[in-house]
Amino acid sequence: MKTRKKSKFFSILHKLFPVKKLFLPLAGTLAGAVNGLFGGGGGMIVLPALERAGCPVRSAHATALAVILPATLVSALVYLFCGVPFGTLLPVLLGTSAGGLWGAALLPRLREETLSFLFALLMLLAGVRMLLP
Amino acid sequence: MSFLLLFLAGLAGGVFGGMGMGGGTLLIPLLVLMGVPQKFAQAMSLFSFLPMSAAALSVHAKNGLIERGKVLPLALPAVLCSALFALLAFFLPARALRTGFAVFLVFLSLFRFRAALSSFLAEKGAEK
Missing domain, CATH: 1.10.287 (Helix Hairpins)
Known part of the structure; x- marks a missing residue:
């Protein structure tokens, strides 16, 4: 109940794309886009997505980190190569x-x-x- | 920009990051409002996320908290998109990034308020 209320946004996504298998990749796409474009905040999307997908809170936190860390590493390298001092x-x-x-x-x-x-x-x-x- | 001010901004962002609340989302506005250019602030947020989260992740992995089956479907598109959009960020004007991030923050905070309120009400209900 709590996690459902937490992520109205994802329930809208669910209705638009009823295929369950698409849910996680879509959330990953959105999280990566936000993380790369704004330099952070991807975890704020992955975490409720994982909770919505049935992860208990603690392992949702851990799994979100495992997703966001490689994404952050890649975008940090892109920023570095683009010449941010x-x-x-x-x-x-x-x-x-x-x-x-x-x-x-x-x-x-x-x-x-x-x-x-x-x-x-x-x-x-x-x-x-x-x-x- | 003085060493101390930058250190303090990092400290403030880090405290929330250590609590698992997404320190970068506060670090970026703090740095930007202190006068750090938007794209530098973003890059700093990304880099400062790495050491702490790598340490935290290794602890979580040891405790077996990571749901391996869910990592790949999330991480694969996330990694691809974060590279693409990091490139895009470089071509976009800083002002657009600042406004976009501000809108993202406002939306996030509204969702957070809702979640905080509903868990507060649930707790009140349980007390009665």
């Missing part, structure tokens, strides 16, 4: 690594609903702010 990459990388460990350690101590809500709020604010000049 990487002088500023090091501080960001150090930050995300430290932050990643911190976040993983914090996770068990926080309420998931609060966190999810906060994250959605931040995404909304970031999105609206980026629409403005």
Whole structure:
């Protein structure tokens, strides 16, 4: 019930393409496109798709990672070959690594609903702010 | 751009990434609003995703959490499309990418709000 509500979008996809076998490849196509074009966010599509396909939450997270990692590697290489300079990459990388460990350690101590809500709020604010000049 | 500011932006994005919430989706707007060009921010998001997720993935694999049968049908088109669209991103104007990503973020956040609200209500219902 919860996963069905989570992914209205995919239920629309389901109605358009009733062939079950097409569902995962379609979700993969969309996720790859978003990941390559915007430099992230593919996991946000793969994760609900896997939950919709009947994966339990924990293995959906793990499997989504196994899908997004090679896709990210390939698009990162394309960005590299297209000549994006990487002088500023090091501080960001150090930050995300430290932050990643911190976040993983914090996770068990926080309420998931609060966190999810906060994250959605931040995404909304970031999105609206980026629409403005 | 100062080392410290970039480090802090990475830290903020990384905290959410470590919680499994897609750090890149916050890292990109943070970097862009700090004045990093859109395409650099995207490239940084991609690269900074790699080490942490490779580490996490190896742990998940050891724990047998990966559903192998579902990886290939998802990953094959995802890898092909991510290469194609990364190329496309290079030919598109940065402004278009910024707007497109912003719209994607707004949609994602609305879906998230719905999901958060429905799980909150379900919990309330269970308490009664």
